Amino acid sequence: MSLDRETETPSLLSRFLRLRRGPWENLATVIIAVGVFMLMQPFALSLFTYSFVTILTGTVMFIIVSHFPE
Amino acid sequence: MAESTTRGIEKVAERAARATPPGMARRFSGLSDKAVAWLFIGPTLVLLLAINIFPLIWTVYLSFTNYKANRAARGYEFIGLRNYERVLTDSDIWQTLQVTAHFLIWTMTLQVILGFALAWLINKQFKGHGFWTTIILLPMMLSPAVVGNFWTFLYQPQIGLFNYVIAFFGGIEPSSFQMLGDVNLAPWAIVIVDTWMWTPYIMLICLAGLRSIPDYIYEAAEVDRASKWRQFWSITLPMVLPFLMLAVLFRVIENFKMFDLVVELTSGGPGSITELASINLKREAFEKWRTGYSSAFAIILFVTVFGVANIYVKALNKVKQR
Numbered sequence: 294m295s296l297d298r299e300t301e302t303p304s305l306l307s308r309f310l311r312l313r314r315g316p317w318e319n320l321a322t323v324i325i326a327v328g329v330f331m332l333m334q335p336f337a338l339s340l341f342t343y344s345f346v347t348i349l350t351g352t353v354m355f356i357i358v359s360h361f362p363e
Numbered sequence: 364m365a366e367s368t369t370r371g372i373e374k375v376a377e378r379a380a381r382a383t384p385p386g387m388a389r390r391f392s393g394l395s396d397k398a399v400a401w402l403f404i405g406p407t408l409v410l411l412l413a414i415n416i417f418p419l420i421w422t423v424y425l426s427f428t429n430y431k432a433n434r435a436a437r438g439y440e441f442i443g444l445r446n447y448e449r450v451l452t453d454s455d456i457w458q459t460l461q462v463t464a465h466f467l468i469w470t471m472t473l474q475v476i477l478g479f480a481l482a483w484l485i486n487k488q489f490k491g492h493g494f495w496t497t498i499i500l501l502p503m504m505l506s507p508a509v510v511g512n513f514w515t516f517l518y519q520p521q522i523g524l525f526n527y528v529i530a531f532f533g534g535i536e537p538s539s540f541q542m543l544g545d546v547n548l549a550p551w552a553i554v555i556v557d558t559w560m561w562t563p564y565i566m567l568i569c570l571a572g573l574r575s576i577p578d579y580i581y582e583a584a585e586v587d588r589a590s591k592w593r594q595f596w597s598i599t600l601p602m603v604l605p606f607l608m609l610a611v612l613f614r615v616i617e618n619f620k621m622f623d624l625v626v627e628l629t630s631g632g633p634g635s636i637t638e639l640a641s642i643n644l645k646r647e648a649f650e651k652w653r654t655g656y657s658s659a660f661a662i663i664l665f666v667t668v669f670g671v672a673n674i675y676v677k678a679l680n681k682v683k684q685r
Binding site for chain 2 (some may be wrong): 325
């Protein structure tokens, strides 16, 4: 029973709440990638308008979470 | 022999000590090693701060003002985020970023495919491979201004060699198309020149990656009867990937800032079909003199490159850990 609990994969939310570097860095990376896509896409001007805020959020987040423990 | 060398060094040290002015010797004698180290690197640090950090901070500051460099005496006002708002709702800027995206995607795709293929061929170590490596590396050693200039001649519809080669293989009139003057062809003209110039760079880094793979891995794979295709996907590609990613990172950052080569070839024309972000930035800053506005645009480009570099460094570390 206890072994099961130890080997159980933690849920996505609990992985984020533990403030570990891996998942948070992945999230920041996704935000930056989405921001870059928004900046250079040819589909909607409104996406371009909000691209910088998205990239900036991702970049600042990346700098902060890269100091979290592994 | 060793004794005489030691004596010689001692003599030199004594002479240096005698030559040091007593004032200076007194000043340094009380300092710790750390303080002396700081004393030596201090001027370099100050220079770095003055050349790299200060302009960046100053640009950030200017991006919040309506400063115009050609009317510096008029003064300026703090206008908050209005410059950022204007840049990010400007359809011309949006257009230049789409042009940059087209340029980036195609140059990187072609350069990675051709660079890797060339490295693969050169790594076969055929007779005269050293000579061919040198020949292939030549374009990379040229100045972008020189490359831009002679490709302008190559693209000439009347006398250009490029048009004649296309005409020879395509069976059309050499003067029936203009690579630099046609709105449909000009974006491809700059992609071709950048690919010609920078494929050798990707090739060189891939070649370093290929040469770093020990032969015994392939020998073990052959013992296990792995096919050439399997060896490529399971050994070659994973081991070259960190090198390739590093090369791509450098080229993406460089091409995002591409200016000189394209200015020399098309100056952003015809119309604004090849106007990359950096060319537009230069026009806003030094032709329209909208310094505050262009500073905001420059900061947006800087943050984008910084963000992309972060993703790449993370990906690179992941690949290295495998």
